[in-house]
Amino acid sequence: MSEPETVQVDSTPAAAHDDTPWERLHHRMIWVDVAQTVLSLAPSVVAVLVFGAEASWSALWPLLLVGGFGVLGAVGNATRWVFTRYRITPDYVERRTGIFVRRYRSVRRDRIRSVDVTARLRHRVAGLRVVLVGAGQQLSAGESALELDAVLRADAEALRRELLGGHRVPAAVAAGEEVEPATGTGTGSEISTASVDDEEGEVFARFRPWWVVYNMVSIWAYVMAAGLLWGAFWLTSTFGLDPAGWIEGLLDWEALGWPGTIAVALLATGALGAVGMAVNFFTTHWGFVLARVPGEKSTQLRTRQGLLTTREVNRDDRRLRGVTVSEPVLWRWMRMADTNVITTGLSVWSASQPTTILPRGPRSVALPVSAAVLDADPDPFGEPLRRHPAGALRRRLWWATATSAAVTAALWWCATNGVAPHSAAWWGGGLWLLALLGALVAYRALGHTISGDHLVVRSGLTSRATTALRRDAVSTIALRQSILQRRLGLKTVSAMTAAGWGTYEAPDIEADEALAFAVAAAPGLLEPFLVPDGARAPST
Amino acid sequence: METSPTTGTDTPRRLRAPEHPVDPRAVRWWVLRALCTTGLVAVVLGVGYWLWVPARPWLVVPLVLAVLWTVVKVVVEPRVRLAVHRWETTDEAVYGLTGWIVQEWRVAPLSRVQTVDAVRGPLEQLLGLSTLRVTTASSSGAISIVGLDKEVAAEVAERLTVITEKIPGDAT
Structure with missing residues (x-):
């Protein structure tokens, strides 16, 4: 990833002259740690005292391991609390932590792309929240730029508003109710499809038990x-x-x-x-809500969810580039779909899946919600997709046959050498049938079109992914043609962007149409290199 | 930009190839590269076949495949690549055509370019060649133009750097 480095990890404070006082994390964490210690040891004690289990390592090791980890975690957490300070200056968020290795980390406030508020069960019992500040960094996978674990719920809300909104809301005001600040509401934004209320902004989807x-x-x-x-x-x-x-x-x-x-x-x-x-x-x-909420600089796409562990993710709308709806092949018949946004600065590899904006659910919900999130006219997901030519099917059948033949030959070779049973060659035949079926499914998944400001591509065998990507987000455009594709008159168009997976492909479009699609997908980019057909030019 | 792929444009247009061919010395570089990769695999398999008699029935097929592949990579690939590979830079974009079995036309606008480098590996230094590598904010959107004369590559890299510095924005 060639994203510019936005996080500084140094020992010298960037704003040392600033006299903003340093703050501690909330002291209630200590009580939580004490409670965790007691609770971790409880099962072992109960096993020995109530059930009369033998008090030895061999009999109790799973419980003792759980207890040991619990106690260690609690002690470590308490130590971390003692040595951690943070402060918000006009330009930076700064945090100092560590006992033996003192670490200082600062994040420039104008680089902050997301502020997420999460809570585990133990935080929620104590009314605490963890604040994760994201700066679009691609350090190690899933790492936040800065984590404050933990502060009071009201403080977390105030911090989030301050860091994203540009002004600090006194904690006392935010403590009472979870009311969005009246300032900075998305004035002038057209809200047509979704309900609007002051508390939650423009709500696109809510939790449905079914x-x-x-x-x-x-x-x-x-x-x-x-x-x-x-x-x-x-x-x-x-x-x-x-x-x-x-x-x-x-x-x-x-x-x-x-x-x-x-x-x-x-x-x-x-x-x-x-x-x-x-x-x-x-x-x-539980309690899932997807909403577009106002911020000072731009609107935010926010998800809130969780019964025991609550999780809130805010995504800057200025960084939204598109949406992908993917449908796993085995569950296509029940119209199951996953919905992810394509956003710069959010890793698709992250285990916490910050790009997922809907729980796995029905297509009939995923598509309208995606359209509403994109807020484009015409709706990219409503547009009928152009089918790909029969050559695309032929190419897939060729590949299925060639792969099966290679595997069968290898199996046959193993059989003649006595490594595999003689029936092995028949498995190759079964594989061929399966591969041909796969080729047909993969061909039927293909589709592409241009819809307003978006390009739409659909492909995928195990998971049919429909992607709508903003045309002005395409940074590199590539046309690809193998020897087999040339014989079949096909080309593959790849649109590359700085968000999501990086590359979104429309495989095997008929060659002339591929060029037209590429020209339209990246407006203005290919025009200087086009010549009237029939003009002098080296082979293309 | 209202031309949809359904209607196409009024006059059929096609993508012309980029203006400049690569340096003919690139052929030597591709040959050396093939010898150092697939050639090495073939040699290792050959030595294994020669020294390790019990394994011969297993090694014969991979060995034959490796030798054939090396011959193709040394004799065919460099010539095809020299005929195919072309490149061009304008004030707005970088355009490269690469490949032999799979050909690829790739265009990146300079407004999205993040870095421009002239990279020289050991073999390229030996031959006085250089690779121009232009990266964009997309992890997969980089354009590499191999087999340029080192003077040409350095000059182009400098020119592109000057142009990209003039364009505002964070290139995403």
């Missing part, structure tokens, strides 16, 4: 079930119960035989995993 259906069915359900079962097994074993025996007694496994047993096991773990996913969905997305 979206849980879309979040239960996933291959991750089995991973989750495996984790839950392992945890349950350990816990019950530690407390002297016999989970294996209990399961054996549930059904007559002998009568079911192997296939039956496997089927029951798959169904049961799948169901358990689905329930786990559902619980996870409710805890992370």
Whole structure:
């Protein structure tokens, strides 16, 4: 990433002359740490005193590990509180922390791109919030420029408003209600599609409990079930119960035989995993609201969500470049869709997924919300996409056949050498059928068009992604043609931008149309290099 | 800019190739590069085949493939590339045409350019060549023009740097 470095990490304060007083994080953190220590040790104590478990490492190690980590974390957290100071000067946000290695970090306030307020359960119980200041940095993945863990909820709100709004709201005023400041409301902005209220700005989407259906069915359900079962097994074993025996007694496994047993096991773990996913969905997305809220310099796209751990992400609208709606192939029939914004300065690799603006849900919600977020006329997601020529299908079929043939040849070679069974070559045939089907699915996913100020491209086999990208955000445009593509009369157009994945492609457009699409996708860029057809020019 | 891809433009237009070819010495650079990469793989496989008798049935296919690929990379690729590769810079944009199996036409506006470098690897220094690398704010939007004479590359890099410095904005 060639994003300019915006975060300074030095030992010399940038605004040393400034006499703004340094502030501490809130002292309630200490009480939270004490409570965490007690709670972490509680399971071990209960296991020994109530259930009479043997007080030894071998019997109690999972509980002791949990307790140990809990205590260590609490002590570390308390130490961090003692040594951390922060202050907001007119130009900088500064923080000093660390015991042995004193670290000073400053972020210039005009570089701040996002201020996120999150809270874990322990913060919420104590009425505290964590403030994450983002400056569009691409340091190590997922790292915030500056983190204040933790301050009072009212202070966090005031900080957020001050850093994004440019003026400090006294904490006492913000303490009472979560009311947005009346100043700086998006005057003159046209608000047509969504409801507007003073508290939450322009709301695009709210939590809908039935979206849980879309979040239960996933291959991750089995991973989750495996984790839950392992945890349950350990816990019950530690407390002297016999989970294996209990399961054996549930059904007559002998009568079911192997296939039956496997089927029951798959169904049961799948169901358990689905329930786990559902619980996870409710805890992370409860109270979800997507809204456009006013700020001083520009509007912000804000998501708020979470039952136990609340999370709020604010994205600067000036950095919004487009939206991607992706539909996983296995769940296409239930019209499942994920929605992400394309924004400069937010990493698509970040584990916290700051670009996701909607929980996984129905297409019928994702598309209108995306259109409203883009606020473009005409709606890029409403435009019918242009299909790609039959050559694109032929290219995919060729590749599917070639890949299958190579794999089959390799398998056959292994079979003749006696490494693989002779039936291996038949797997190649099965693979070929699957690959041909994949080629057809991938071809049907292709589409592209120009819609007003946006270019729209759609492609993808495992996940069909429809991307609307602002044309003025395209920095580099590339046309690509392989030998096979030349024989089929196709070209691939890539629009590159400083946001999101960096490259958005429209694969296998008919060659002449590809040029027209490229010319339109990056206005004015290709014109100087165009000549009337038939004119003298070296081969293109 | 209301020409949609559906209607096209009134007169059919096409993209002309960039103005300048690369330096003919680039052929030597591509040959050396092929020898240092796929050639090395072929040599290692050949030595393995020669020394390690039990593994011969396994090594014969990779060895043949590696030798064939090296021959193609040494004999065919550099000539095709020399015929294909072209470049051009204007006051508004950098335009490069590269590739042999897959050809790519790439245009970046100077208003989005972040850095301009003339890069010289060890082989290029040996041949008096240089690569012009123009990066944009997009992680994948860089344009590399290989096989330029080092004087030409340095001069172009300087000119582009002067132009990009005059353009305001943060290039995103």
